[in-house]
Amino acid sequence: MFNTQYSFTVAERFLRYVQVDTQSDPHSNTHPSTSKQKDLSAMLADELLAMGITDATTDEYGYVYATIPANTSKEVPVICFCSHVDTAPDCSGTGVKPIVHRNYDGNDIVLPDDGTQILSTKKYPYLEKHIGKDIITASGTTLLGSDDKSGVAIIMDMANYLIANPDVKHGTIRILFTPDEEVGKGTAKLDMQKLNASFGYTLDGGEAGDLEDETFSADGVQITVHGVISHPGYAKNKMVNALKLAGEILDALPKNDWSPETTELKQGFVHPVHFSGIAEKATIDFVIRDFDTSQLTVHEARLKKIAEDVIAKHPGASLEFNVQEQYRNMKEVLDQNPQVVAYAKEAIERAGLKVRMESIRGGTDGSRLSFMGLPCPNIFTGMQGIHSKTEWIGISDMQKAVETLVHLVQIWEEKS
Numbered sequence: 001m002f003n004t005q006y007s008f009t010v011a012e013r014f015l016r017y018v019q020v021d022t023q024s025d026p027h028s029n030t031h032p033s034t035s036k037q038k039d040l041s042a043m044l045a046d047e048l049l050a051m052g053i054t055d056a057t058t059d060e061y062g063y064v065y066a067t068i069p070a071n072t073s074k075e076v077p078v079i080c081f082c083s084h085v086d087t088a089p090d091c092s093g094t095g096v097k098p099i100v101h102r103n104y105d106g107n108d109i110v111l112p113d114d115g116t117q118i119l120s121t122k123k124y125p126y127l128e129k130h131i132g133k134d135i136i137t138a139s140g141t142t143l144l145g146s147d148d149k150s151g152v153a154i155i156m157d158m159a160n161y162l163i164a165n166p167d168v169k170h171g172t173i174r175i176l177f178t179p180d181e182e183v184g185k186g187t188a189k190l191d192m193q194k195l196n197a198s199f200g201y202t203l204d205g206g207e208a209g210d211l212e213d214e215t216f217s218a219d220g221v222q223i224t225v226h227g228v229i230s231h232p233g234y235a236k237n238k239m240v241n242a243l244k245l246a247g248e249i250l251d252a253l254p255k256n257d258w259s260p261e262t263t264e265l266k267q268g269f270v271h272p273v274h275f276s277g278i279a280e281k282a283t284i285d286f287v288i289r290d291f292d293t294s295q296l297t298v299h300e301a302r303l304k305k306i307a308e309d310v311i312a313k314h315p316g317a318s319l320e321f322n323v324q325e326q327y328r329n330m331k332e333v334l335d336q337n338p339q340v341v342a343y344a345k346e347a348i349e350r351a352g353l354k355v356r357m358e359s360i361r362g363g364t365d366g367s368r369l370s371f372m373g374l375p376c377p378n379i380f381t382g383m384q385g386i387h388s389k390t391e392w393i394g395i396s397d398m399q400k401a402v403e404t405l406v407h408l409v410q411i412w413e414e415k416s
């Protein structure tokens with residue numbers, strides 16, 4: 001189905017995109033958070049137009065919207081493919097020099113611009129699956145940006161393939177590229193009406209065959225402790241120091257479970273993330289996480305009881321306990337639309353891969369999109385070692401992802 005000429009193009013695109021600096025900035029209040037993200041958005045809109053996708057546009061916020069028109073007489077739901085153009089603030093994205101390592105031999109790879117940056121099969125066991133194949137790294141001083149320019153390249157290459165092969169039948173396909181995913185604002189200025197799709201897939205996952213349909217559900221909790229203040233020189237039997245009470249609350253948290261540092265897999269946790277205050281008043285911010293949304297209130301009740309027990313020991317002190325919803329497990333939405341995940345599984349299998357269902361111990365743009373009305377699981381791109389100088393990706397994984405998408409649009413058409 002795919003010749004080598006075709007296969008080469010996804011890597012070519014990728015090499016081009018990673019050289020555009022698109023780092024986002026968590027401290028910025030503008031949209032996009034950094035204007036340089038628009039450099040890549042403009043390039044992508046131009047390339048889509050050059051392919052013959054006539055409605056490709058980018059807006060002031062750095063989003064790219066485009067449509068591949070249906071070529072079937074069947075009524076097929078509108079499907080959207082989405083990736084983010086920005087790279088993580090954790091590691092420099094300026095002057096990325098991608099290196100293609102042909103026919104990887106299994107030995108350590110010392111990156112040329114910083115000899116302390118070494119890729120090994122010990123650090124990345126998944127590298128062993130790429131022995132004899134081609135992989136791409138950065139040069140040692142920057143991240144590579146496969147998160148998520150691999151997703152961008154895969155979607156662009158799928159678009160190019162579908163335009164060039166009109167015999168491949170599909171419904172209307174919407175393409176969406178977003179800014180600022182890495183700073184949690186990927187959907188902030190997204191126009192859902194303009195997007196006008198029924199179901200979506202993000203291309204923002206790891207190993208070939210990975211399919212993620214589950215994220216944490218998340219709340220934030222703020223505990224405010226009010227003490228009793230008086231002049232410190234005359235405070236005997238009067239003062240109750242809010243800072244000390246807040247410290248007692250933190251100390252009363254379980255030591256061996258219920259925290260990020262003691263949980264894994266499907267376990268939830270309660271995690272203090274910020275502490276501030278004065279003797280009179282102190283606040284602690286927590287994040288509450290669980291795959292089972294109903295467990296959030298259980299965690300919150302337990303946390304509240306711990307805090308109240310501390311406060312009860314100190315007459316005069318009082319407590320406020322505020323819960324704020326953050327995001328919800330996308331599985332709740334996806335389970336109501338089981339065909340979205342089922343078709344993706346089938347597409348991965350048709351591409352000759354084994355499906356690996358994964359759960360994300362965090363949130364994604366897909367979880368936000370799912371609750372904004374676009375049920376949206378996450379498909380692999382091959383990205384590895386993300387947000388680091390030893391980030392890498394196998395070219396064959398990107399090719400398999402393109403192949404998966406081409407199967408996926410056909411499956412939606414077949415089953416409609």
Ligand SMILES: [Zn+2]
Binds near residue numbers: 084147148181
């Ligand atoms: Zn990503």
